[in-house]
Amino acid sequence: EDQTTTTYDIELIPGDGIGPEVLDVALPLFQDVADDYGFEFDFTRRDWGTEYYLEHGEMMPEDGLAELADADSIFLGAVGHPEVPDHVTLHGLLLPIRKGFDQYVCKRPNVLFEGIESPLKGYGAGDIDFVVYRENTEGEYADIGGREHRGLGHETAVQSALFTRQGTERIVRAAFQAAAEREGHLTSVTKSNAQAHSMVFWDDIVEEVSEEYPGVTVERLLVDAASMDLIRRPHEFDVLVASNLFGDVLTDIGAQITGSMGLAPSGNIHPGEEYPSMFEPVHGSAPDIVGEGVANPLASVLSWSMLLEDVGEEAAADALWSAVIGQISDQSAPRTPDLGGDAGTEAVVEDLRSRL
Numbered sequence: 168e169d170q171t172t173t174t175y176d177i178e179l180i181p182g183d184g185i186g187p188e189v190l191d192v193a194l195p196l197f198q199d200v201a202d203d204y205g206f207e208f209d210f211t212r213r214d215w216g217t218e219y220y221l222e223h224g225e226m227m228p229e230d231g232l233a234e235l236a237d238a239d240s241i242f243l244g245a246v247g248h249p250e251v252p253d254h255v256t257l258h259g260l261l262l263p264i265r266k267g268f269d270q271y272v273c274k275r276p277n278v279l280f281e282g283i284e285s286p287l288k289g290y291g292a293g294d295i296d297f298v299v300y301r302e303n304t305e306g307e308y309a310d311i312g313g314r315e316h317r318g319l320g321h322e323t324a325v326q327s328a329l330f331t332r333q334g335t336e337r338i339v340r341a342a343f344q345a346a347a348e349r350e351g352h353l354t355s356v357t358k359s360n361a362q363a364h365s366m367v368f369w370d371d372i373v374e375e376v377s378e379e380y381p382g383v384t385v386e387r388l389l390v391d392a393a394s395m396d397l398i399r400r401p402h403e404f405d406v407l408v409a410s411n412l413f414g415d416v417l418t419d420i421g422a423q424i425t426g427s428m429g430l431a432p433s434g435n436i437h438p439g440e441e442y443p444s445m446f447e448p449v450h451g452s453a454p455d456i457v458g459e460g461v462a463n464p465l466a467s468v469l470s471w472s473m474l475l476e477d478v479g480e481e482a483a484a485d486a487l488w489s490a491v492i493g494q495i496s497d498q499s500a501p502r503t504p505d506l507g508g509d510a511g512t513e514a515v516v517e518d519l520r521s522r523l
């Protein structure tokens with residue numbers, strides 16, 4: 168026995184709807200990659216999510232975070248249920264993990280692959296290739312201890328946002344670093360004209376951090392203009408950095424213009440060693456197609472590639488990413504219906520296994 172084989176402890180939260188459906192089909196592929204590159208996974212599977220909520224009144228057990236804390240990484244399939252409000256799934260599972268493990272970088276690559284048709288006229292393979300760095304722990308989703316409320320008896324609701332120097336600086340710096348390693352262009356997206364406190368503070372910090380990165384050109388856009396420009400001139404973007412809310416919106420635009428929700432991967436990354444990061448497809452539980460075996464597994468496969476890169480298995484990560492690129496650029500390869508084909512999840516995964 169080879170005593171030097173690395174084993175990664177991976178927490179699996181398959182979740183709801185197409186989450187478990189896709190993960191069950193894709194796991195043998197992930198196992199293949201580990202075999203090919205000489206490492207091992209030790210999986211722990213958690214049945215948390217909306218089914219768990221309907222039974223127990225909470226999305227995960229009280230000590231859920233503690234159970235995940237020692238993992239090398241976490242993979243989440245999808246959460247959501249037609250009868251469970253979205254704020255329950257968000258506040259019951261996703262936000263506690265993102266905040267509890269200080270996963271302050273939400274990284275979402277948006278690439279138009281060869282063989283995928285963008286809804287934008289005239290855009291082809293390689294024309295769109297940008298990555299969004301979304302602040303993931305504070306901002307507009309910060310729930311500032313008890314101040315948020317919907318006034319009882321008053322037709323008023325209060326919802327504030329929290330921007331700290333530490334929180335803003337670290338996401339901005341991570342984005343600058345990414346830009347420096349890519350094309351050297353950073354776009355900071357705000358609403359500084361209307362939100363004169365938080366967003367002007369953000370602007371000041373971008374200005375300060377930019378001095379550490381003289382090789383990176385900085386563009387500032389208001390979120391309305393940025394939404395327009397992602398449709399009008401997406402080829403000009405390299406790295407975008409934005410607050411929690413704005414990043415959330417921009418990444419959905421990104422997913423659409425690059426072809427399909429079924430292709431968009433994401434990582435909730437804690438850059439240090441202290442806590443595990445979590446990887447998940449951008450799409451939700453897709454209740455409209457659940458059980459049909461036609462969910463596109465590629466967003467999950469690309470998310471798994473990001474997971475591998477994050478734990479340091481870069482060659483394996485590249486192999487998985489390249490298998491996906493190879494498959495979608497091959498007109499004769501199986502495709503799921505969201506990409507215009509008639510193949511099922513299994514056929515797509517089997518084809519990927521043969522490409523590794």
Ligand code: ATP
Nearest residue numbers: 246247428429450451452453454455456462463505
């Ligand atoms: P949730 O509440 O879980 O976010 P949702 O239906 O609001 O669910 P998504 O699950 O992201 O949001 O689904 C949006 C649309 O995209 C649906 O029509 C769904 O079928 C489709 N879709 C999402 N993911 C995939 C996928 N992996 N393969 C194919 N279609 C998908």
